[in-house]
Amino acid sequence: MRPGPLIAIYVLLLYTFLAPLVLLGIFVLFDVLGRGTSTGKKPGTGSSVWKKDPALWTTGDIDVFLDRN
Numbered sequence: 001m002r003p004g005p006l007i008a009i010y011v012l013l014l015y016t017f018l019a020p021l022v023l024l025g026i027f028v029l030f031d032v033l034g035r036g037t038s039t040g041k042k043p044g045t046g047s048s049v050w051k052k053d054p055a056l057w058t059t060g061d062i063d064v065f066l067d068r069n
Contacts, residue, residue, distance in 0.1 A: 052061065 057065070
């Protein structure tokens with residue numbers, strides 16, 4: 001086989017496997033840079049409800065958050 005098609009196949013395979021990892025890295029970078037900017041405070045300040053990960057909030061935590069806003 002000629003080298004042209006082989007190079008094209010290798011490049012496609014490289015992009016197929018590395019593109020999701022590169023995008024994940026970019027999203028993680030933006031997530032780290034964006035923490036604490038929505039309230040203007042540093043992360044970890046405020047009440048105990050805001051210190052917990054929102055994915056782990058209980059029903060009571062959600063009620064406190066909705067009542068506060």
